[in-house]
Amino acid sequence: MSKKLRIGIIGTGGIAKAHISAYKKLDYVEIVGVADVIPGKASAFAQKEGLTEAASFDSHTNLLHLDLDGVSICTPNVSHHVTTVDSLRSGKNVLLEKPMSVTLQEGIDMTQAAKESGKMLTLGFQPRYDPNMKLLQTIVQSGRLGNVYYVETGGGRRRGMPGGTFISKQLAGAGAMADIGCYSLDMALNTLGYPRPLTVSAFTSNHFGTNALYHPEASKFEVEDFGVAMVRFENDLVLQFKISWAMHMDTLGATMFLGTDAGLKVTPAGTGPWSGVWDGSVGSITLFHDEFGGHTATPVPLVEHKLNLFDQKVHDFAEAVRDGRPAPIPGEQILIQQAIIDGVLRSAAARREVSVELPR
Template sequence: MTEALRVGIVGAGGIAQAVHIPNYQKCGDRVEIVAIADVAVERAKEAAAKFGIEYHFATVEEMLQSVDLDAVSICTPNKFHASAAIAALEAGCHVLCEKPPAMTVAEAVAMAQAANKAGKYLSYGFHYRHTQDVEALKRFIDGGELGEIYAATAIALRRRGIPGWGVFTNKELQGGGPLIDIGVHMLDTALYLMGYPEPDSVFGATYQRLGKKKGVGLLGAWDYENFTVEDMARGFIRFKNGATLVLESAFAANVQKRDEMNVKLMGDLGGADVFPLTIYQEKHGSLIDVKPAYLPDKSGYELEVERFVNACLGGDAPISTPEQGVKLQRVINGLYASAETGEAVKL
C-alpha cells in the first residue's frame, strides 16, 4: 500500500480525542482520518469539526457502508468492542481496539477468528507495552539477563481514583471496575514480559467497600449511588510452566500513594521493577541495581499508534496479537468468576 492509510474512528469520547486521533495525525500524510462514528451523533459531529474529519456517522455499520477504509480504531465502552471490531474486520479493515479485548472470552475468541478469517491485523491498546521502560527491559529479558521468570506482581492501585466521568462505574457497559480497566494494563505488561505463558488456574477476590460511599474523589466526584463495579480486585494466577503472578488493582483503597502502576518480575538470574526501570542482579560477587541513565522520550500511546500504522502499511506486525487477547480475557473473566464463587477456577 503506497497511498495514505484511510482510518475510521468508532467512539468519539476521551480516548479517541486525547489519544487515537492526535497520534494518527502525528503520522502526517501517511494517514488520513476519513470518518468518525458515535451513537451520540452530535458528539461525532463536534469531534469531526474539531479535528477536520470529513465524515461523521451514528453507527459503525453506516460508516463502513458509506466510506472506503483501510483501518478502524475502536474507542467505545467495552460492551461494544466485539461487535464493532468484528464488523470492521469483516469489512476488510485492520483494527486497533482499545483494552480490554472484550466483555467475555467468547467475544474475544470471535474477534480473533474474524481477524484470522479476514487476514487482517487485530491489535489491542496496551500502550504500556510500548513504553521505553518496558522496551528496554524486554531487551534485557530477551538477552537472558533475568533467566527464567518464575514470579511476578502486577499493581494498579489508586488511593481515590474512581473516574468521575464516562461509564467506568457501569458494570453493564464495562464488565467490571479496576480489574478490567487499569489492572488489565499491568496484567498484560507482566504477561508480555513473561512471554505470555499459558494460564492454568486463577483465584480472585473483589470488593465494593468504598465505591458506593460519598467521598473525596481525586478524579472528580463519582456517581456512588449507581456504582455497580468492584472498587478493588485481587488475584493469584498460576501458569502451566509453574510460574505465578499476584495482582492488585483498585480504583479506591486506603493506601499511601495517590496512584501506583507497576510490574515486578523475579527470575533466577535477576529481577526488575518496571516503572521506573530498575534491574536487580548478582554479579562478580556483588548484589547490584541497574538503572538506565537514558531512555528515549516518546510516549507509549504515540508508539502504539505509529506501529499500528506501520503494520497496516506493510511493516512489522503489531506486538499485540488476537491470541494474546483471548488468553488475557480468560484470566480476567476467570478472576471475576472465582470472586463470585469463592473458589479457584481452572482455565
C-alpha cells in the same frame, strides 16, 4: 507511497481526540470518516477536530461502507465486540482501545473474526512502546534471572476511581481489573512471553466505590475497585496480581520477577493520587543478585527518551497496515489476559479457585 491510508474513527469520546492527533502527524494518512451512536455527535466532533472533509455517521455500520484501510475503535467497552467483529468482517484492519472486551467469549469471537478475515486486530497498549519496557523484556528473556518462578504485578491508586460507563457492569464488564489491571497484566505477561494460564484464585471488593464518602456515583457503582489474584501458569510459574482504584495506602508495592539466578524489581513512574499503576512509564529497575558470595543490588540505567507513547502505538498500527506487517499487539495475546480477568471475576464470585477457560 502515492495512495494515502484511509482511516475511520468509531466513537468520539476523549480517547478519539488522541487518535486523531496522532494520525494527523502522519502525512500518508487521511481520516475519511467518523461515527458515533449519539445522533449528531460525530458531525460536531469532526468539525471541532478540523476534519472538514470527513464523512460523519450515526452508525458504525454505515461508516464501514466506506473504502477504508483501517479503523480506530474508541467506544465504551460494551461496544468493542460488535464494532470490532463488524469492522474485521467488512475487510478493515482494527486498532482497538483497551480493554479487549466485556466477556471472554466476546474476545474469542473477535480473534476468530480477525483470523477468518485475514485482517489485523491490534490492541492499544501504549506502555509497550516505552524503551524501558522493552529493556525489561530484554533482561528477563535474556536468561539473566535464570528460571523465573514467581512474578508480582499490579498497582494501586490512593484515589483514582472513574465514573460513567466505567462503573457499570453491563457497559464495562469489570472495574479496576479491566481498566488499569489490563496494563499490569500486559506489562508482566509480555515481558515473560505470554505464558498460558491454568488456574486463578481471586478476591474482589468495592468498599470505596459504593461509599458516597468516596464516590459521587456510589448508588450506581457495580464493579470492583480492588482485586487480588494468584494465577498459576504452565511450567510451574505463579503470578500475584493486585489492583486498586482506591485504598488507604500509598502503594501496593513494586512489580517483581523472582528467578533462580537473580531477581528484578520495577517501579512505575509518576506521582500523585492517580499514579502507581502501569499505564505509563518505568520509574526504576533494580537487579538483585549474588556476586563473589555477597548480596548485590544493581540499579539498571533507564533509557532516556521523549517519545509520545500514545502516538507511537497509533503510528505503529498505521505503518503495519501500510507495510503489510502483522498486528503489533495481536488480539491472540490479549485474549490470554482477558481469560485471566474472566477467571478473576468467576473465582471471586465463587470464592474458590477456578480453571482458566482458554481455547487451544
